[in-house]
Amino acid sequence: MQSTSLERARAIPRPTREAMLQRTPSVQKFWDQNTSLFQEAWTQWEANTGQEAVLDSSLYDPQLREAIAQAWQDLSKEGAVRDLWTEVFPGVYEAQFFDPARLSVLREYLERVADAGIPLRPPYGISLNRGGAMLDPRSEGYLAAPNFQAFYRDLMDAYMRPISRLLFPDIVGYDTQTFGFSIQWQADADRSLRAHTDASSVTLNLNLNLPGETFSGSGVKFFDRETRQVTELSFAAGKALIHHGSVPHESMPITEGERTNFVLWLYGDKGQVPRFGAPVHVLDAKERWSIPTIPKDGFAPF
Numbered sequence: 001m002q003s004t005s006l007e008r009a010r011a012i013p014r015p016t017r018e019a020m021l022q023r024t025p026s027v028q029k030f031w032d033q034n035t036s037l038f039q040e041a042w043t044q045w046e047a048n049t050g051q052e053a054v055l056d057s058s059l060y061d062p063q064l065r066e067a068i069a070q071a072w073q074d075l076s077k078e079g080a081v082r083d084l085w086t087e088v089f090p091g092v093y094e095a096q097f098f099d100p101a102r103l104s105v106l107r108e109y110l111e112r113v114a115d116a117g118i119p120l121r122p123p124y125g126i127s128l129n130r131g132g133a134m135l136d137p138r139s140e141g142y143l144a145a146p147n148f149q150a151f152y153r154d155l156m157d158a159y160m161r162p163i164s165r166l167l168f169p170d171i172v173g174y175d176t177q178t179f180g181f182s183i184q185w186q187a188d189a190d191r192s193l194r195a196h197t198d199a200s201s202v203t204l205n206l207n208l209n210l211p212g213e214t215f216s217g218s219g220v221k222f223f224d225r226e227t228r229q230v231t232e233l234s235f236a237a238g239k240a241l242i243h244h245g246s247v248p249h250e251s252m253p254i255t256e257g258e259r260t261n262f263v264l265w266l267y268g269d270k271g272q273v274p275r276f277g278a279p280v281h282v283l284d285a286k287e288r289w290s291i292p293t294i295p296k297d298g299f300a301p302f
């Protein structure tokens with residue numbers, strides 16, 4: 001009896017954790033040789049488990065969802081989207097992104113993904129626990145479930161990019177490409193990430209913790225190069241922080257519990273980002289609320 005793609009994917013020998021950490025050639029070969037198999041397996045998994053229609057726009061905060069929908073229909077109403085974001089540190093904005101009452105749907109989906117038995121590539125150098133995965137098709141071993149990919153594309157195209165263009169006009173033209181990964185910070189595993197900048201034009205950090213799912217520590221510390229101001233910001237359920245990738249920041253140690261996040265990037269072709277002090281291209285609303293037609297370039301930062 002011929003086995004299915006899902007069965008073959010679940011049975012395939014995986015690279016060791018050490019090999020993945022060292023990024024050995026055999027690991028790259030493993031992902032490259034099995035891309036089609038894993039894509040087929042995720043499609044079968046989603047169909048077999050009834051996950052085809054789980055993720056939809058009801059996951060978003062109602063105010064944000066309504067403001068985004070209105071702006072796409074009537075460009076004169078884009079100000080309502082901008083008004084939902086509060087500057088909590090120079091160049092860093094916060095808003096309620098996901099509906100806390102609906103977050104359990106997304107989290108349960110991700111838990112089923114983790115238990116699916118299909119190999120997922122973790123974000124090397126950040127987290128190698130069960131909750132870490134690559135989200136964008138440009139990354140080998142990504143979460144290729146069709147319904148998730150539809151949700152991810154809508155998040156990036158309908159939400160993140162126009163929001164980024166409203167808050168950071170200088171990134172226009174450096175926002176054609178998407179990248180994303182998930183992290184699950186655990187007190188007994190990967191606990192922190194030292195001060196760094198991102199290889200992105202814009203970074204959107206989304207907290208997926210449920211209401212009442214508390215943790216200790218694990219704030220994000222931001223550094224202002226000009227004033228030398230340092231502020232540590234914490235996450236609430238469904239909240240988002242958005243900032244230029246060039247803003248230095250540090251994930252502080254988590255000491256108790258878990259914190260689950262999506263980290264999403266926009267950048268230009270082949271990883272291009274805005275130059276400091278470069279002139280800002282003035283856009284009209286129609287340009288802000290548009291989706292680039294430039295093909296995906298396949299470049300992945302890591």
